[in-house]
Amino acid sequence: MKKKESHLRSILIRVVYVLCLMAIWEYVARSGMLGPRSALIFPSLEQIAAAFVKNFVRGYAGTSLWIYIINSMKLLLTGLAIGIILAFIFSGISMVSYTFRKIFDFTVSICDLLPGIALLPVVIIIFGVRREVIVFLVVHAVLWPMSRNMLDGFSSTPRIYVEAGRNMGLRGMRLILGVYIPAAASYIVSGLKSGWARAWRGLISAEMIFGIASSPGIGLFINQMRTNMNNAEMYATLLVIIIIGVIVQYGILRPIEICTVRKWGMSK
Amino acid sequence: MKKSLFKAIIMICCILSLCACGKTGGETTSGTASEGAKEIKIAYQYGLAYAPLVVCQEKKMIEEAYRKATGKEVTVTWTQMSSGADINTGIAAGELSVGFMGVAPAISGVSKSVGYKIFTNLSGQEHGMMSNDGSINSLADLAGSEAQIALVNIGSIQHIILGKALSDNGYDAHLLDANIVAMKHPDGMAALESGSVACHLTSSPYIFREHENAELHEIPEINAAWPVRNSFIVGVASTELHDQDPELYAALCSAISEAIDYLNSNKEEVASMTCEYDGNSAEDELKYLEKGVYTPDTKGVYELSGFMYENGFIENAFSAYSDLVFENVKGD
Numbered sequence: 001m002k003k004k005e006s007h008l009r010s011i012l013i014r015v016v017y018v019l020c021l022m023a024i025w026e027y028v029a030r031s032g033m034l035g036p037r038s039a040l041i042f043p044s045l046e047q048i049a050a051a052f053v054k055n056f057v058r059g060y061a062g063t064s065l066w067i068y069i070i071n072s073m074k075l076l077l078t079g080l081a082i083g084i085i086l087a088f089i090f091s092g093i094s095m096v097s098y099t100f101r102k103i104f105d106f107t108v109s110i111c112d113l114l115p116g117i118a119l120l121p122v123v124i125i126i127f128g129v130r131r132e133v134i135v136f137l138v139v140h141a142v143l144w145p146m147s148r149n150m151l152d153g154f155s156s157t158p159r160i161y162v163e164a165g166r167n168m169g170l171r172g173m174r175l176i177l178g179v180y181i182p183a184a185a186s187y188i189v190s191g192l193k194s195g196w197a198r199a200w201r202g203l204i205s206a207e208m209i210f211g212i213a214s215s216p217g218i219g220l221f222i223n224q225m226r227t228n229m230n231n232a233e234m235y236a237t238l239l240v241i242i243i244i245g246v247i248v249q250y251g252i253l254r255p256i257e258i259c260t261v262r263k264w265g266m267s268k
Numbered sequence: 269m270k271k272s273l274f275k276a277i278i279m280i281c282c283i284l285s286l287c288a289c290g291k292t293g294g295e296t297t298s299g300t301a302s303e304g305a306k307e308i309k310i311a312y313q314y315g316l317a318y319a320p321l322v323v324c325q326e327k328k329m330i331e332e333a334y335r336k337a338t339g340k341e342v343t344v345t346w347t348q349m350s351s352g353a354d355i356n357t358g359i360a361a362g363e364l365s366v367g368f369m370g371v372a373p374a375i376s377g378v379s380k381s382v383g384y385k386i387f388t389n390l391s392g393q394e395h396g397m398m399s400n401d402g403s404i405n406s407l408a409d410l411a412g413s414e415a416q417i418a419l420v421n422i423g424s425i426q427h428i429i430l431g432k433a434l435s436d437n438g439y440d441a442h443l444l445d446a447n448i449v450a451m452k453h454p455d456g457m458a459a460l461e462s463g464s465v466a467c468h469l470t471s472s473p474y475i476f477r478e479h480e481n482a483e484l485h486e487i488p489e490i491n492a493a494w495p496v497r498n499s500f501i502v503g504v505a506s507t508e509l510h511d512q513d514p515e516l517y518a519a520l521c522s523a524i525s526e527a528i529d530y531l532n533s534n535k536e537e538v539a540s541m542t543c544e545y546d547g548n549s550a551e552d553e554l555k556y557l558e559k560g561v562y563t564p565d566t567k568g569v570y571e572l573s574g575f576m577y578e579n580g581f582i583e584n585a586f587s588a589y590s591d592l593v594f595e596n597v598k599g600d
Contacts, residue, residue: 211450
């Protein structure tokens with residue numbers, strides 16, 4: 001009963017918070033405090049809501065925003081899957097090979113600092129102008145923070161667990177799957193969260209700079225709206241990005257967290 | 269619960285009062301500041317097409333013209349921005365009084381009532397589309413193909429020129445929209461030279477550099493659709509500056525015109541002044557400057573706005589040239 005009450009309270013806090021933000025937005029939009037062309041640069045919620053519907057019904061040049069979202073999600077999920085699998089593989093190998101660990105740790109430290117967009121000219125020369133360029137940038141956004149979290153998680157696995165696993169006859173991959181991964185679960189979930197956020201942002205940024213019109217994504221849509229001064233449509237698209245982010249956060253990542261680290265008593 | 273709700277209300281009140289500290293109804297700081305502290309904020313972009321602005325900036329021509337006309341001082345703040353869309357937002361927000369951008373985003377901005385009009389032409393430059401594919405020699409070869417065309421952005425002047433070339437040759441202006449890959453000029457050039465895209469539609473100086481590459485050839489219809497004399501970069505000024513500060517507006521127009529004249533009469537000196545900004549040698553910069561047309565008179569702007577309206581690039585039509593430009597601007 002108490003748990004249900006606390007859950008309702010947390011929902012209420014968020015609803016009130018969002019309503020307050022909306023009230024502030026509307027106040028700023030309607031007060032005209034941003035100058036005579038306030039309506040153009042800071043549209044009201046009503047204009048944004050109308051633009052939201054228009055984005056899906058009419059879209060841009062006859063292409064609905066749905067098409068842009070589907071294209072972006074395909075690239076994002078592909079990049080995310082490759083990034084996560086690679087992070088698991090490389091971090092896993094790092095735990096069984098000292099030399100590989102030193103090299104991979106150093107690589108993560110270097111690559112995590114490089115913004116994907118800065119690599120764009122090199123990536124185009126290597127991969128050509130294809131959708132794979134965006135996938136590469138998403139993998140780049142996910143792989144390094146995810147690997148850093150996993151390496152930290154594996155390194156902090158209590159030695160006694162590892163020794164116990166070895167005494168039970170676990171070696172190589174079985175040791176990683178049976179001991180390291182469960183012990184580092186909270187780090188892995190945290191890596192997933194930051195990896196997802198980095199991938200989402202990386203995707204939008206890459207699409208804003210590098211837009212393939214035959215396979216247009218959300219970033220290109222935002223860019224087209226900016227270029228045409230369709231600010232209400234642009235803000236409505238940002239709203240779509242937020243909604244997708246919230247769905248993934250609460251619909252996918254939270255259940256994963258509940259089924260793993262919370263169930264195992266590793267976090268509150 | 270009550271205590272935290274109270275705290276939340278206090279926080280919201282603080283945020284609202286901070287918001288209220290912002291600008292109030294319709295005031296603009298640029299160009300209309302109080303006497304003695306007058307300031308004009310000007311935004312422009314990178315490249316050879318903006319060369320007269322480097323002259324104007326280095327020789328402080330606006331300050332000088334204003335001083336000569338009124339005996340007063342003005343502070344000119346120059347800002348480099350990366351796109352016409354950013355400049356449009358800056359002017360709409362009242363943060364900028366003057367901006368220089370491609371003629372297409374300027375027409376879009378006027379049609380969207382951003383609150384400015386064109387006050388001068390700045391330059392016309394050569395545009396063209398180069399290809400690395402021997403089987404592509406004209407727009408007819410591109411029609412129906414999946415060959416990718418790199419250009420700077422959808423909605424940019426290069427995109428509009430592609431549409432106009434298609435339209436001039438009897439095709440739908442949007443026929444090749446799906447073939448476009450939006451990327452900046454240097455990335456587009458690298459992609460073309462490495463064979464990652466089949467074509468690159470670009471402007472000077474990149475088009476000149478690509479001309480020098482023997483492995484590339486030009487698709488002629490693009491250059492014909494928007495020749496070098498037609499307006500490429502124009503200057504826009506806010507209606508507030510034009511209406512509320514005619515002395516400063518007049519000084520701005522005369523200084524830009526003077527800078528253009530200076531460039532046309534002293535190309536060698538200007539080339540040595542601008543080559544560092546553009547990343548060219550002084551010889552190449554001079555060669556490129558000689559190929560551009562620098563004049564304060566527009567050409568083809570009204571015709572382009574009609575084309576943009578007819579083909580859905582803008583939503584509102586203009587009934588006359590004077591809807592796009594201030595009264596002092598000569599041209600068409």
